[in-house]
Amino acid sequence: MGYEMLVSVFAAILSYxxxxxxxxxETPVIMVLDRSAPPAVVLVVEDEMLLRxxxxxxxxxxxxxxxxxxxxxxxxAILEARSDIALLFTDIQMPGSMDxxxxxxxxxxxxxxxxxxxxxxxxxxANADIPADSRFFGKPLEAEEMIAEMRNLIGQARQRQ
Numbered sequence: 001m002g003y004e005m006l007v008s009v010f011a012a013i014l015s016y017x018x019x020x021x022x023x024x025x026e027t028p029v030i031m032v033l034d035r036s037a038p039p040a041v042v043l044v045v046e047d048e049m050l051l052r053x054x055x056x057x058x059x060x061x062x063x064x065x066x067x068x069x070x071x072x073x074x075x076x077a078i079l080e081a082r083s084d085i086a087l088l089f090t091d092i093q094m095p096g097s098m099d100x101x102x103x104x105x106x107x108x109x110x111x112x113x114x115x116x117x118x119x120x121x122x123x124x125x126a127n128a129d130i131p132a133d134s135r136f137f138g139k140p141l142e143a144e145e146m147i148a149e150m151r152n153l154i155g156q157a158r159q160r161q
Contacts (some may be wrong), residue, residue, distance in 0.1 A: 029072040039065045040154045041082070045075045045090040045100060054141070055089055055119075062147040064154065071096035072103040079107065086154050087116055092118040104131050117146070 045097045047070050054079045059066040066122035067085070069075040073096045079085060088107050093102035108131035118130055121139030130136050135149055 016063070039063055040086040041065045041067060041084045042087045042089055042150065042154075043067050043069060043075060043078060043085045045069045045072065045088065046104065047071055047091065048093040051091070051139075058141070058143050058146045059089065059150065061143065062150045064150065068125055070094075072098040072106075073102065075103060076106070079111060079114075085111070087115040087117065087150060089117045090119070091148070092123055092125075101125070101129070104134060107132070108132065117149065117153070 012105050042064045044052055044059060044066050046055055046068075052068060052070070056066045056068060064087075067078055067082070069078055071129045072090075075088070075090070088104065090100040090103055094100060098106070100118055100120075104118055107114055107116060116131055116134035118125065118134060118136045119139055119141060120136075124138060125136045127136075135153070137146065137149075
């Protein structure tokens with residue numbers, strides 16, 4: 001359900017005869033703001049800052065809100081503290097107690113509704129290697145393809161709710 005906001009728009013017309021501006025008319029305009037579904041939240045896990053920034057740009061270009069983590073340990077702490085993460089977008093090779101693939105399996109086990117996208121520039125994974133309902137993409141990433149896949153995965157998740 002959207003909220004309505006009444007906005008009055010005033011148009012000033014120059015009146016040369018009177019030598020000043022005068023208000024000619026007032027027209028109310030109704031704007032409907034849809035607040036029924038806040039943007040989905042995507043957790044981006046990438047240890048390389050520039051690649052993380054690019055991933056965040058893709059998330060925001062897709063219309064979602066991003067939360068950033070530099071490794072799996074930070075990602076798990078975020079997931080334990082928040083209940084609004086809809087999708088995990090993670091690199092595979094990164095420092096810390098676990099890599100992105102182990103993180104993805106841990107997320108699937110502990111937070112099954114969260115959708116998962118894994119990316120790597122060095123590894124190629126088969127579907128059998130990744131958690132169920134996850135997607136794998138090799139780097140370099142194509143922005144349009146990633147945006148479409150994020151929208152597809154998050155759309156599927158919202159339809160099930």
